[in-house]
Amino acid sequence: MTSIEMEIRTRLDVLFSQYTPNNQLTEFKEELVADLLEAYQDFAKQDRSHDEALDDAFDQLGDIESVLSDISQQHTSDEHQSKSNQNKKPFVDFSDDGVHIGNLHINGKGVRLGDDIVIDGKNDKVNLGDWLHVDHDGARIGRKYYKFDDNDNNEESMFDSGNFKMPSWAAAHHNAQIPISTQSLIFDYKDATVHFYTNDKLDLITLDEYFSRDNSRYFATIHETDDHISVTQGDSPLIFHVRKLINIGLPKSITNSDITIINRNGNILVQDITLANFNVNIESVNFKAQHIQAKHADWQAHSGNIQADHILFETAKIDSRSGHTKLDHTTINQAQIDLSSGSADINHFTGGGKIKINSGSVRLRINKLTSDLKLKTSSGRVRMTTPETQDFYFDLNSNSGSIKIERTDSSHLDKDTSNYKRGFFGDDPRFTIDATTNSGTIKVY
Amino acid sequence: MDISKDLIRGHTDTIILNILSQGDSYGYQVSKSIRSLSDNQYSLNEATLYTAFRRLEKIGEIESYWGDETQGARRKYYKITSSGRQHLEAALNEWQFAKNIISHLISGEVTEGDNL
Numbered sequence: 001m002t003s004i005e006m007e008i009r010t011r012l013d014v015l016f017s018q019y020t021p022n023n024q025l026t027e028f029k030e031e032l033v034a035d036l037l038e039a040y041q042d043f044a045k046q047d048r049s050h051d052e053a054l055d056d057a058f059d060q061l062g063d064i065e066s067v068l069s070d071i072s073q074q075h076t077s078d079e080h081q082s083k084s085n086q087n088k089k090p091f092v093d094f095s096d097d098g099v100h101i102g103n104l105h106i107n108g109k110g111v112r113l114g115d116d117i118v119i120d121g122k123n124d125k126v127n128l129g130d131w132l133h134v135d136h137d138g139a140r141i142g143r144k145y146y147k148f149d150d151n152d153n154n155e156e157s158m159f160d161s162g163n164f165k166m167p168s169w170a171a172a173h174h175n176a177q178i179p180i181s182t183q184s185l186i187f188d189y190k191d192a193t194v195h196f197y198t199n200d201k202l203d204l205i206t207l208d209e210y211f212s213r214d215n216s217r218y219f220a221t222i223h224e225t226d227d228h229i230s231v232t233q234g235d236s237p238l239i240f241h242v243r244k245l246i247n248i249g250l251p252k253s254i255t256n257s258d259i260t261i262i263n264r265n266g267n268i269l270v271q272d273i274t275l276a277n278f279n280v281n282i283e284s285v286n287f288k289a290q291h292i293q294a295k296h297a298d299w300q301a302h303s304g305n306i307q308a309d310h311i312l313f314e315t316a317k318i319d320s321r322s323g324h325t326k327l328d329h330t331t332i333n334q335a336q337i338d339l340s341s342g343s344a345d346i347n348h349f350t351g352g353g354k355i356k357i358n359s360g361s362v363r364l365r366i367n368k369l370t371s372d373l374k375l376k377t378s379s380g381r382v383r384m385t386t387p388e389t390q391d392f393y394f395d396l397n398s399n400s401g402s403i404k405i406e407r408t409d410s411s412h413l414d415k416d417t418s419n420y421k422r423g424f425f426g427d428d429p430r431f432t433i434d435a436t437t438n439s440g441t442i443k444v445y
Numbered sequence: 446m447d448i449s450k451d452l453i454r455g456h457t458d459t460i461i462l463n464i465l466s467q468g469d470s471y472g473y474q475v476s477k478s479i480r481s482l483s484d485n486q487y488s489l490n491e492a493t494l495y496t497a498f499r500r501l502e503k504i505g506e507i508e509s510y511w512g513d514e515t516q517g518a519r520r521k522y523y524k525i526t527s528s529g530r531q532h533l534e535a536a537l538n539e540w541q542f543a544k545n546i547i548s549h550l551i552s553g554e555v556t557e558g559d560n561l
Contacts, residue, residue, distance in 0.1 A: 005518060027521070028495070034518040035473035035491060060476075062490025070496070388447075407446050408485055 007054060008036045019072040028071060036061075050444075052383070055363070059385075059445075073333075077316075104303040167245055172214035178205040178222060178229060180251065184258035184277075186230040189220075193267040199249025206249035207231065213242050248276075263287075278313075293349065301325075320344070335371050353433060357382070366433075375435040382435060389394045391426025396444070397436045405444045448487050457489065457497050459540075465507060466528075467523040472486040472498070472521070498523060506532050 012029055019025060036057050043053035056141045093100040098107025105112045126134035134140075154185040166173060180203055187194065199206050211218050217235045224230075236242065250259075250273060258277035261268060263285045270289040278294040280287065285304040289311060297316040299306065306318070306325045318325070325337075325344040328438040335353030337344070344355075344362045352371030355362065357380040366373070369392055372374040375382055386392065386407065405411065405421060413423040435442050464470060464478045472491055480488045489497075501507045505527030512520040525533070 030519060031472060031495075032491075034514075034520040035471065037518055038473050060488075060490055062492035064492045064495075067492050067495050067499075071499075219483040 004040060004050075004054075005033065005037060008033055008040070008057075011054075011058060014037075016068065019068050022072065024071050024074075025068070028067075032061075032064075045268040054079070054321035055383070056382040070240070071438060072163070127303065147422055169212050169243060170245070172211040172218070173210040174211070174216075174219040176209075176220075176222065177201075177206065178224075178231075179203055180205055180229060180253070180257065182256065183224070184228045184260065185254075186228060186260045186262070187248065188230060189266060191234040191244060191265040192233060192246050192263075194246040194261075194269070195263075195266075196248050196250060196270040196273060198254075199251060201249070201251040201255045203251050204245075205229075205251065208247040208249075209283075210245045216243070218242055249413055290424060366367050369431040369433070372432045372434065375433070377440045378438045380437070381442045382437065382440065382442045383445070384433070384435070384443070386425065386433065391424065391429040393424045393429045394422065394434040394444070395422045395432060395434045396442055398440070398442060399436075399438045401437045401440045401442070403442045403444075407445060448483075453487065456536075456540075457493070458501060459533060459536040460489075461497055461501065462493070462506065462525060462529050462536070465523055466530060469522045469524045471512070471523065474521075501515055501529065505529075 010034060010428055016025060016029060018251045039057035039060060039087065040053050043056040046048070051085045059309070060397050092141045098105060101107075143369070144275065160442045164334040165334040166367060185205070187196075194353050207220065207222075209218075219234045220231050221234065222229065230418065233247075236244075255274050256276050258279065259273075259275055260281065261270075262277040264280045264283045266285055268280075268282065268285055268287045270287075270292060272291045276295050278292065278297040278299075280297075280299040280301070282300070282304055283302040284300070287299075287304060287306050288300065289306075289308040291310045294316075295314045297311075297313045297318070299316070299318045299320075303319075303321060306320060306323065306327075307327070309328045311327065312328070312331045313333075313335075315336075316332045317336045317338075319338045320342050321340050323342045325342060325346075327345070328347045330346060330349050330351070331348075332353060335351055335355065337346075337353070337355045339356070339360050339362070340358035342360045344357070344360065344364075348363045349364060350370060352369050352373045352375070354374045355364070357375075358379040359379045360384075361381040362375075362377070362381050364375075368387050368390055371382070377386070386394075396405075401419070403419060403421050407425070409425070411423055411425050413421060415422040460479060461475060464482075470478065472494055476491055476494055496542050498507065498509070500542055502509060502523075508524045508526055508527055510523050510524065512522050514520055
């Protein structure tokens with residue numbers, strides 16, 4: 001297998017990993033491998049780099065995820081039908097002898113799946129033939145080994161399902177309710193995993209803190225003045241680590257309030273919140289935000305990851321230093337995005353403003369412009385998909401790098417040299433995309 | 446100018462059947478054929494193409510089989526069936542019939558005598 005094929009397979013694995021495997025999906029994956037390989041070879045003839053060709057090959061696939069969910073759903077419904085037709089003995093059977101669910105048997109001897117022993121009196125591990133071995137430390141599937149970490153993966157999935165239960169490791173639960181009016185809110189958690197969501201209260205913040213050991217000095221302190229309420233993380237012992245998980249429910253009346261989130265080395269997840277000002281100040285944090293609306297957002301991130309989906313800001317200032325920033329379904333009417341030596345992936349972008357990149361690379365897919373857009377990079381690489389159904393002016397300038405326009409439809413060029421291109425697309429342009437690079441490259445699709 | 450997606454959408458199946466009626470082919474090649482037939486004015490992304498393949502295969506207008514490439518990954522080829530050919534022929538007739546009428550309807554000038 002060539003290394004390109006390997007890379008294509010790895011990328012596909014990520015795409016496919018969200019779906020339960022079935023024959024049709026496996027066949028579809030093989031079909032895609034062949035097509036992507038050939039697409040890659042075509043792009044490799046014209047693209048500058050191997051990565052670019054690979055990105056382009058995957059780009060031209062389109063919305064492959066809807067095909068995947070189609071195939072996996074159809075398969076499940078087919079399966080249900082065939083099963084209900086050919087049920088001879090009951091699929092689920094409980095008796096004194098044991099429990100049988102399909103070919104899963106649980107009885108006094110242990111747990112068996114088909115002919116393979118999964119767990120019995122001697123072993124508390126899973127062995128399925130040669131290909132799957134699971135024990136306390138990790139799982140080996142084929143030749144891949146996954147080590148289990150006891151960090152925050154479970155909490156994240158719990159958060160996604162909106163199911164806030166007490167974690168199994170918790171030895172202490174501290175909860176508080178804080179009434180709010182119009183004060184601004186500050187949440188300062190040094191290194192914890194913190195989840196923000198909208199609760200069902202009118203004007204109460206609900207605070208739930210879980211700790212792996214019980215000591216009231218770990219609990220957060222709440223400080224209130226006329227203009228702000230601050231919640232600050234309690235003591236965190238240095239020698240014996242205390243595991244903690246914080247759930248913060250914000251009331252619906254939060255829409256006119258300002259929130260500031262401060263964190264170092266933790267995990268932050270924010271979901272389904274509408275508010276006035278949304279400030280974030282983080283360092284080495286995994287920051288994830290979904291379905292957020294605000295008049296203004298001010299995000300400062302240092303060497304962490306930002307991942308946001310379905311966000312709607314009137315104005316936003318996003319500063320990210322040496323981290324990765326991924327924004328999807330983003331609407332920012334006036335954006336000011338400043339990246340130094342990180343990379344950014346901005347999809348389904350609606351809006352305008354300024355994007356500045358020092359030495360990182362940016363992949364920008366624009367749905368719609370609502371004002372002018374200025375892109376500036378010193379040595380980074382810009383790849384930009386321009387709006388499909390909207391006309392616009394462009395002004396692209398490179399000092400010592402290069403500019404390439406891949407779009408072939410109805411463009412009008414006033415200036416066209418290898419490092420300066422100016423003109424417009426369509427008949428009725430309103431806004432301008434202005435991109436400059438010093439030594440980097442700009443590619444327009 | 447781009448061709449309007451609304452205009453062309455109803456013809457996706459016919460486009461694919463037309464290409465397959467001229468020889469068995471696979472996803473990426475079909476998408477390249479579409480690009481070259483339209484002089485680079487139109488392209489179908491592969492997601493749309495695969496969805497159409499699956500639909501056509503389900504209703505029996507195309508069939509698929511795996512190629513026997515000795516190098517690289519194996520390709521899945523699609524082949525038009527006789528029921529697919531019938532569909533293509535019917536769609537072509539419909540189009541020949543409709544295109545003149547539509548063109549008259551959207552660009553023709555109404556003269557006195559037409560107002561009965």
